[in-house]
Amino acid sequence: xxxxxIQPHQPGxxxxxxxxxxxxxGKSYPSRKGDVLAVRSIDFAVHAGQFVSVVGPSGxxxxxxxxxxxxxxxxTTGNVMFRGERMSGPRDGVAVVFQDxxxxxxxxxxxxxNVALPLRDRxxxxxxxxxxxxxxxxxxxxxxxxxxxxxxxxxxxxxRVAIARxxxxxxxxxIMDEPFASVDAQTRASLEDLLLKVWAxxxxxxxxxxxxxxxxxxxxxxxxxxxxxxxxxxxxxxVELDRPRDQIATKQTALFGELRENxxxxxxxxxxxxxxxxxxx
Amino acid sequence: MSDHGAKRSSLAASAQAMGRGVQSLWLLAALLxxxxxxxxxxxxxxxxxxxxxxxxxxxxxxxxxxxxxxxxDQFRVDVLPSLARLxxxxxxxxxxxxSAGILIGVWRPAGAFFNPLIRLGMSxxxxxLLPIAIVLFGITSGMNVFLIALGCLWxxxxxxxxxxxxxxxxxxxxxRSMRLxxxxxxxxxxxxxxxxxxxxxxxxxxxxxxxLMVISELYAATAGLGFYIVSQQRLFRFPELWAAIVLLALLxxxxxxxxxxxxxxxxxxxxxxxxxxxxxx
Ligand SMILES: Nc1ncnc2c1ncn2[C@@H]1O[C@H](COP(=O)(O)OP(=O)(O)OP(=O)(O)O)[C@@H](O)[C@H]1O
Ligand SMILES: [Mg+2]
Numbered sequence: 001x002x003x004x005x006i007q008p009h010q011p012g013x014x015x016x017x018x019x020x021x022x023x024x025x026g027k028s029y030p031s032r033k034g035d036v037l038a039v040r041s042i043d044f045a046v047h048a049g050q051f052v053s054v055v056g057p058s059g060x061x062x063x064x065x066x067x068x069x070x071x072x073x074x075x076t077t078g079n080v081m082f083r084g085e086r087m088s089g090p091r092d093g094v095a096v097v098f099q100d101x102x103x104x105x106x107x108x109x110x111x112x113x114n115v116a117l118p119l120r121d122r123x124x125x126x127x128x129x130x131x132x133x134x135x136x137x138x139x140x141x142x143x144x145x146x147x148x149x150x151x152x153x154x155x156x157x158x159x160r161v162a163i164a165r166x167x168x169x170x171x172x173x174x175i176m177d178e179p180f181a182s183v184d185a186q187t188r189a190s191l192e193d194l195l196l197k198v199w200a201x202x203x204x205x206x207x208x209x210x211x212x213x214x215x216x217x218x219x220x221x222x223x224x225x226x227x228x229x230x231x232x233x234x235x236x237x238x239v240e241l242d243r244p245r246d247q248i249a250t251k252q253t254a255l256f257g258e259l260r261e262n263x264x265x266x267x268x269x270x271x272x273x274x275x276x277x278x279x280x281x
Numbered sequence: 282m283s284d285h286g287a288k289r290s291s292l293a294a295s296a297q298a299m300g301r302g303v304q305s306l307w308l309l310a311a312l313l314x315x316x317x318x319x320x321x322x323x324x325x326x327x328x329x330x331x332x333x334x335x336x337x338x339x340x341x342x343x344x345x346x347x348x349x350x351x352x353x354d355q356f357r358v359d360v361l362p363s364l365a366r367l368x369x370x371x372x373x374x375x376x377x378x379x380s381a382g383i384l385i386g387v388w389r390p391a392g393a394f395f396n397p398l399i400r401l402g403m404s405x406x407x408x409x410l411l412p413i414a415i416v417l418f419g420i421t422s423g424m425n426v427f428l429i430a431l432g433c434l435w436x437x438x439x440x441x442x443x444x445x446x447x448x449x450x451x452x453x454x455x456x457r458s459m460r461l462x463x464x465x466x467x468x469x470x471x472x473x474x475x476x477x478x479x480x481x482x483x484x485x486x487x488x489x490x491x492x493l494m495v496i497s498e499l500y501a502a503t504a505g506l507g508f509y510i511v512s513q514q515r516l517f518r519f520p521e522l523w524a525a526i527v528l529l530a531l532l533x534x535x536x537x538x539x540x541x542x543x544x545x546x547x548x549x550x551x552x553x554x555x556x557x558x559x560x561x562x
Pocket of ligand 2: 062063064099177178
């Protein structure tokens with residue numbers, strides 16, 4: 001037998017291997033009238049510890065892209081590399097928070113049991129599971145709701161439970177699909193700040209999908225702008241706003257305004273282009 | 282907050298239900314009085330007054346010693362065999378129906394293969410199979426059990442199948458992203474998710490079971506409630522015959538009450554989830 005080669009230390013933010021590399025990812029859905037292309041070709045990379053947003057108009061294929069990256073949908077062309085390894089299905093270390101949070105929580109389980117579920121059957125001692133559940137519920141400020149059922153909570157609270165469930169596994173990467181799309185503006189702002197706080201505390205890499213340009217710029221280190229579907233990457237924009245960010249102060253800076261306008265015109269331009277070049281039906 | 286609201290409203294609901302219960306009891310009492318008077322006036326042999334039926338009921342079924350819970354020997358001779366057949370037939374139907382329903386629900390090719398067979402089985406009136414069952418089993422308890430099981434099987438099977446197939450896609454995807462073990466997926470996602478539908482099937486079937494128990498015993502049995510009813514008819518003992526019918530009605534009410542309790546306890550989440558979005562106002 002060959003001697004076991006010791007793996008080099010996990011690459012950090014400074015090294016070349018990104019945590020996630022999406023390479024020419026394409027996805028088409030089979031249908032009766034032939035395949036429907038949802039995602040044409042997407043390339044981008046996310047380094048460990050980064051907060052990266054993906055924005056694009058509604059229906060451009062964001063959910064599809066996110067499901068492919070999370071290994072929940074088979075991809076048609078291209079590759080998804082996680083720490084240099086090709087992903088072929090869901091894996092430990094990647095947690096997902098879904099667009100439809102109210103249905104991704106299990107109503108028959110209490111909040112506590114919902115959060116504990118992804119920790120089960122992994123050889124963790126009972127006490128460790130209990131501590132981790134408590135810890136992640138505390139992070140989202142819901143320790144007091146542990147014994148309730150999801151349907152006894154408000155929408156914003158349910159979304160926080162979904163985030164806690166993602167955090168409980170201490171993921172290397174947290175993928176979130178429009179997590180705040182269906183809560184009111186105030187709740188949304190406080191959830192955004194909560195997410196930034198948790199991100200700073202845990203050092204988890206975040207891939208955040210949204211159609212809200214302000215939200216993307218406010219939260220991220222980088223914004224990946226998608227075209228209208230079938231989507232391609234229009235621009236990969238660094239966001240060099242200072243941290244910690246503030247809902248009012250940050251959004252008043254000139255740089256924020258510039259970035260926001262920049263992303264906005266990119267999205268609009270891509271929409272115009274597609275509607276002009278799109279074949280007439 | 283929301284918890285209190287839920288408690289208060291469920292309290293109010295049960296108070297309302299009780300009010301309705303009292304009202305319908307008044308109606309029942311009035312009907313019985315009308316029956317009593319009309320029967321006395323008409324003096325029909327076939328429809329005796331309620332008071333006679335009541336006396337017959339107590340004499341026939343409740344004349345036993347306190348040590349046997351006042352249940353009479355007649356109860357042991359006729360009701361217990363009936364209940365045993367019902368329990369066996371219904372239990373077998375539930376065991377087979379739920380397992381087969383889950384199997385064909387999970388395994389698509391089997392579902393497509395067995396679907397026509399199930400539809401066919403469902404549309405044959407089981408009572409029409411009584412002569413065949415008698416030929417196959419003779420006049421034995423096995424025949425009654427077989428018929429009850431066959432009649433109860435289809436509703437349970439088809440509802441379980443629908444429940445499994447109708448599992449919310451977000452629920453399934455979320456479970457997949459957590460990489461649960463098969464066992465855990467089955468016990469904490471699939472089974473609870475399908476349980477409301479399974480329950481509907483079981484509830485429909487208990488009514489069918491009661492009907493088939495009586496019918497099969499009317500035609501072919503040497504003991505049992507159905508057999509007792511026919512023999513009383515032949516002896517022209519109509520108060521006793523009516524008392525047996527009352528006992529059947531009470532059994533039906535008892536089974537329904539058991540189901541209501543089980544539903545309240547096991548499917549509390551389901552009742553609370555259903556009014557989507559309308560919660561908390
Ligand atoms: N299961 C599916 N089968 C076939 N086509 C699909 C399926 N899911 C999505 N699509 C198509 O793929 C395209 C992209 O859908 P997707 O849900 O990924 O968009 P999205 O950007 O997430 O939209 P939104 O912002 O509204 O959430 C759409 O045209 C949609 O019709
Ligand atoms: Mg989407």
